[in-house]
Amino acid sequence: MSAYEYDVVVVGGGVSGITAALTLAEKGLKVALISKGDPVCCLSTGCVDVMTGEGDPWQKIGELPAGHPYVKAGDDALRDGLVFFLRIMEEQGLPYVGSLTENRPIITPIGTVKHTCLVPVTMAASDLAKSERLHVVSFKGIKDFYPSYLTNGISRSSFSVFDAGISTTLGIASRFEDEGFLGRFISWLQDTENPHDRIAVPAVLGLRDPVKVMERISKAMGRPVFEIPTLPPSIPGLRLFRALKGALQAKGGHLYWGKGVSSIERQGSEIEAVTLATAGRAARVQGRAFILATGSFVSGGLYAGRDAVRETVFGLPVFVPGERREWFHAQFFTPGHAIEKAGIVVDDCFRPAGGKLKNLYVCGSILAESEVMKNQCGHGLAIATGVAAARMCARGLA
Amino acid sequence: MFKVNPDFPGPKQAGPDAQRFRLDGERSVDEWVKLCSQCKRCEVACPYGVNVAEIILRAQLTYSSEHLSPFTAHLFANTHYLGKLGSTAAYFTNALASTSLVKGALRLLGLSTTLPLPEYRFLTLNRGRKRKGRFRAPMKVAFFHGCYLNYNRPDLGRKIRDLLSYLGCRVVMPRQTCCGLPALGNGDVDIAARFARENVKELGSWVDKGYKVLYACTSCGLTLAHDYPELLGVPGGRKVAENTYNVHEFLSNAIEDGSLAVDFGPVDMHVAYHIPCHLRALGIGYPAARIFEKIPGLKFRILDDDCCGLSGSYGFKKKNEKTSALLGQIAGDAILATGARALASDCGACKMQLAHFTGLPALDPAEVIIESLRPAPAKKHA
Numbered sequence: 001m002s003a004y005e006y007d008v009v010v011v012g013g014g015v016s017g018i019t020a021a022l023t024l025a026e027k028g029l030k031v032a033l034i035s036k037g038d039p040v041c042c043l044s045t046g047c048v049d050v051m052t053g054e055g056d057p058w059q060k061i062g063e064l065p066a067g068h069p070y071v072k073a074g075d076d077a078l079r080d081g082l083v084f085f086l087r088i089m090e091e092q093g094l095p096y097v098g099s100l101t102e103n104r105p106i107i108t109p110i111g112t113v114k115h116t117c118l119v120p121v122t123m124a125a126s127d128l129a130k131s132e133r134l135h136v137v138s139f140k141g142i143k144d145f146y147p148s149y150l151t152n153g154i155s156r157s158s159f160s161v162f163d164a165g166i167s168t169t170l171g172i173a174s175r176f177e178d179e180g181f182l183g184r185f186i187s188w189l190q191d192t193e194n195p196h197d198r199i200a201v202p203a204v205l206g207l208r209d210p211v212k213v214m215e216r217i218s219k220a221m222g223r224p225v226f227e228i229p230t231l232p233p234s235i236p237g238l239r240l241f242r243a244l245k246g247a248l249q250a251k252g253g254h255l256y257w258g259k260g261v262s263s264i265e266r267q268g269s270e271i272e273a274v275t276l277a278t279a280g281r282a283a284r285v286q287g288r289a290f291i292l293a294t295g296s297f298v299s300g301g302l303y304a305g306r307d308a309v310r311e312t313v314f315g316l317p318v319f320v321p322g323e324r325r326e327w328f329h330a331q332f333f334t335p336g337h338a339i340e341k342a343g344i345v346v347d348d349c350f351r352p353a354g355g356k357l358k359n360l361y362v363c364g365s366i367l368a369e370s371e372v373m374k375n376q377c378g379h380g381l382a383i384a385t386g387v388a389a390a391r392m393c394a395r396g397l398a
Numbered sequence: 399m400f401k402v403n404p405d406f407p408g409p410k411q412a413g414p415d416a417q418r419f420r421l422d423g424e425r426s427v428d429e430w431v432k433l434c435s436q437c438k439r440c441e442v443a444c445p446y447g448v449n450v451a452e453i454i455l456r457a458q459l460t461y462s463s464e465h466l467s468p469f470t471a472h473l474f475a476n477t478h479y480l481g482k483l484g485s486t487a488a489y490f491t492n493a494l495a496s497t498s499l500v501k502g503a504l505r506l507l508g509l510s511t512t513l514p515l516p517e518y519r520f521l522t523l524n525r526g527r528k529r530k531g532r533f534r535a536p537m538k539v540a541f542f543h544g545c546y547l548n549y550n551r552p553d554l555g556r557k558i559r560d561l562l563s564y565l566g567c568r569v570v571m572p573r574q575t576c577c578g579l580p581a582l583g584n585g586d587v588d589i590a591a592r593f594a595r596e597n598v599k600e601l602g603s604w605v606d607k608g609y610k611v612l613y614a615c616t617s618c619g620l621t622l623a624h625d626y627p628e629l630l631g632v633p634g635g636r637k638v639a640e641n642t643y644n645v646h647e648f649l650s651n652a653i654e655d656g657s658l659a660v661d662f663g664p665v666d667m668h669v670a671y672h673i674p675c676h677l678r679a680l681g682i683g684y685p686a687a688r689i690f691e692k693i694p695g696l697k698f699r700i701l702d703d704d705c706c707g708l709s710g711s712y713g714f715k716k717k718n719e720k721t722s723a724l725l726g727q728i729a730g731d732a733i734l735a736t737g738a739r740a741l742a743s744d745c746g747a748c749k750m751q752l753a754h755f756t757g758l759p760a761l762d763p764a765e766v767i768i769e770s771l772r773p774a775p776a777k778k779h780a
Contacts, residue, residue, distance in 0.1 A: 037445030141611035258442035278681035280623030280639035
């Protein structure tokens, strides 16, 4: 028995894959999205890094080597992609803010400042001026969030601790959905006398409607409130993922979640279908075109075995920077380990170089030369290449 | 579960983390492992293919085998017999279950009374006709209805049977017993394995005759397709699993490959489609939604981020009452936020729980499809 035939099947459910799928679904194409689990974006801060550092990210993009995926995707894909992203998130009730040409600061859980491009509106008020006094609220028992790191790093700041009755970030975030809990939190905060200008909380202000929670607290306290991203599991990352996934479902995209691709069906230079390791019997998902967005080593798109680095779904050839001994710096924290350059080399149409597969496109951090850690360009690169690959794919199908 | 119940340390700690300490053969002490409801959301979420829920399930079974099980566990492991008894004396069971005296007694025995107990029906599916549809119909299906449709909602079971035969299937109702999931969930692997062997024998004989096995209850489906060949390793289980389909998966595939032409009429409905956890766990996507897309006028929204919290018998135990209610509230609020006028879900337990927490009518996806075929119900399938 044959299955549904899709115009495009996207393999990989992270920011890049969903962006590509959304772009195509908005063009009226029938799209399936396959993911073997929740993507690594659930572990991210939820912020969209375009390029690291203060100032204009485009300036730094201009300094990238010609082989970098940003250069391949072109300025239009990035700009259109970010505008598209802002619109989608607005529609999903999780608005983002930020300037495309000027990075903005957020405060990290260790009290340092990081510069990023787009931030969820719950982090909008983290642009703290030097003269401002900050009050940090933490929660009893919460892991990996030490308010004294923040108060040591930020002058004129203090902290207090609220007992939420549960200590996991997911647990606390769920409590904030409850009106009664929110009310108790606000009245406790009002009782802790503090003359500060802004209030910071770890990013746990609810899962579904954090903007409402933040605004309620902010209004009651009469001063700006903002979230500080936490170590994984990250609630803003989870919200980002759920919003993107919801947007795709609302636009008619079909999800196949939880099972990886177990085999592929290929006819000459075209991929015809992939099969999923579903319960009982492999499910076949066929499409006219395919997009690979499975990410790099962390998300399992690439696997470094003893003998070679493999691409795990289609078995594409992988570019690797030299011998294994050349992959790493002597020091772990030195930025720019050579292995970060590993990935799939693509042609100008974002198809695997060599021309052996005509209906497969590749996007996201699995692309060779991305160096996502060094450039801190994770979600930005995912969005730009997702849009670029989707456009090429749509053109190929037309 | 762990997001509302701090006593449960979460799937990672309860599963792979704690497993390292369980390998030494000592008697198990982690009673909290039973707080896992086996929603299997952890398994769907894990991108590295770790069978988190299965690790926990095995630990639960070990714990149960080494400790005396509470009365409720024995009761729910045998829901099949409960159903037989309840439906045979349906009139008395239902009347009794709603009295405050009985409710008090149930609470004493460790049962939750947050939800009204499901009512039993006398005219169960296995008391009704066993075959429907033309003998020479091109599509032959054996309907595994499971306990809920049989004992509690035979009317819905008959609707699904009639929908299938209306669409041109030859439907048989094979002799069947409980799928065994309640027994697994309540720590009784022997009962589960016995049920599995009985079902595989009967269903396997229909598969040999060219029938496809269809299920509507997604938890039964997951047990048939996954647990029979894997966890329970029943001989012949693989053959049954390979030929087992979700009702809507089967119909959607038939529509897509052109073997089934359905003329969907317009409906005026706005439905929140709550995806049962076990449908997610099957990994087959959301087949009913693929059919919903073809129904003119049907407005629907897929909700797959929240577990309803009832998880079969889990929420009917008093010790899980609060956890279940908190999760039910979260999932219910998500449904109400869509502004839908009804909710749909494939799972009987999800529907009971969410109808309670939203006050909305709870439909089976098949009922939505039937609604769109309603204008010409008398028209015989050509």
